Amino acid sequence: MFDLGALQAAVAAEGRVARVVIAAHDGSSPREVGAAMLVWRGGQSGTIGGGALEWEAVQRARAALDGQDRLDKVPLGPALGQCCGGAVLLLTEVWDSARLAGVTGDAVVRPMPGTAGEMPLKVANRLRRARNGEAPLVTEQVQGWMIEPLARPGxxxxxxxxxxxxxxxxxxxxxxxxxxxxxxxxxxxxxxxxxxxxxxxxxxxxxxxxxxxxxxxxxxxxxxxxxxxxxxxxxxxxxxxxxxxxxxxxxxxxxxxxxxxxxxxxxxxxxxxxxxxxxxxxxxxxxxxxxxxxxxxxxxxxxxxxxxxxxxxxxxxxxx
Incomplete structure (x- = not known):
């Protein structure tokens, strides 16, 4: 789930913060879909796991602070020599106070880098079913859009x-x-x-x-x-x-x-x-x-x- 409070606190302290989240994976993965970490120039919090996967993700996230959001598909075995054998899709987004101001409702729903056009019907149906109480939202990537319910301490x-x-x-x-x-x-x-x-x-x-x-x-x-x-x-x-x-x-x-x-x-x-x-x-x-x-x-x-x-x-x- 999307931990808005932690992100708000990090942005308040650091100004610009990169958030890296596992958007999807094929095969095994060090962490589950939705696992996220926050990265800024002098530090980080949270973990996506994987040792080498996380180390490289931090380097990309710090580079993204001066640029744009990015989407990376990382094959764990061939690229990193890890024994998991799967491939992980990492979404890196740069957040600041202006972007945070646009977060409303009970979920953060947005197109991922490289996705253009209107919200797909499948995503709209997910949101409609959640509003009607038919099915709760879950963290997932759907047709190039990322859906993350806001974390609510249970x-x-x-x-x-x-x-x-x-x-x-x-x-x-x-x-x-x-x-x-x-x-x-x-x-x-x-x-x-x-x-x-x-x-x-x-x-x-x-x-x-x-x-x-x-x-x-x-x-x-x-x-x-x-x-x-x-x-x-x-x-x-x-x-x-x-x-x-x-x-x-x-x-x-x-x-x-x-x-x-x-x-x-x-x-x-x-x-x-x-x-x-x-x-x-x-x-x-x-x-x-x-x-x-x-x-x-x-x-x-x-x-x-x-x-x-x-x-x-x-x-x-x-x-x-």
Whole structure:
């Protein structure tokens, strides 16, 4: 999908940015159709994969910053000596603020370099079916036109706590596609000086008071410095509603929480919706290990509607 927010941020910082996207491929490819990267004179973000494929694409993209959009069909084996065996069609477009102003609606639909004439009927039918709710748009190249739906973060993730584990979670989860992160703690100084792009930071002396502002379909990771705050957040989230929730903890901590939450009026079935521990505790208690386990579990949860935990404790005293 077309990540308009990332492109807008890059253009605001760099002025002119080349966007390289895999428009199509024959045979195997390092990445899927729609995989994209942004390239500017002094840097890049994102990846189309492939090592040599990406290196050459970056060089062409930087050259295009002084010229025009381009379309390149790259046979991976003969041209680059890669073992994939397929051929990749790369679309490189130069974006600036004026071009961005023309992006409207829910998709970016345009002719690729070398294509002239009016929009093909096949493309118009794709758009009509999407407007009528008959079929969603997908990223594809159709008769020389490129169709890319705008990326919409599908999952709201709230991370409660900016200590060691909270920081590791944000660092690991922020680059993943389809997530919008909201990060909460008690004061601005609890957060690092540099926060990943797109993460919303919410300092609040009473973090539990922010629960009412979370979407009811959000997912929550509770990793604060305080067991009392963890419990209060669990209590309020159970009354507010959520898609998934997990709290860092040991078996002993969670047994106490279950008892106290029951005393606050929550049923066993409601309490069981909160996952404790989070991630894969077989990886250990190091903050990054916890974050990696959580990220894997979250990806699987999104794909298969699984829970986040493994059934063993991962509590860290004052881990945050």
């Amino acid at each position: 999952r709201e993730v709230w991370i409660w706590g900016a200590g060691h584990v909270g920081r590791a979670l944000v660092a690991v989860l922020a680059p993943l596609p389809g997530l919008r992160l909201t990060w909460v703690d008690i004061a601005p100084e609890r957060f690092p000086d540099t926060v990943p792009e797109g993460v919303t930071v919410l300092p609040a002396p009473a973090p539990e008071s922010l629960v009412v502002y979370a979407p009811q379909g959000a997912e929550h990771l509770i990793v604060t410095f305080s067991h009392a705050l963890d419990l209060e957040l669990c209590h309020r989230l159970l009354g507010h509603g959520f898609a998934r929730a997990g709290v860092i903890g040991s078996a002993t901590k969670w047994a106490r929480f279950r008892s106290r939450l029951a005393g606050l009026g929550h049923s066993a079935a409601q309490i069981a919706r909160i996952d404790c521990p989070i991630g894969d505790t077989g990886l250990g208690k190091h903050p990054q290990a916890i974050a990696i386990g959580v990220a894997v579990a979250m990806i699987r949860a999104g794909q298969r509607k699984e829970t986040w935990g493994t059934g063993r404790g991962n509590d860290r005293d004052a881990a945050g």
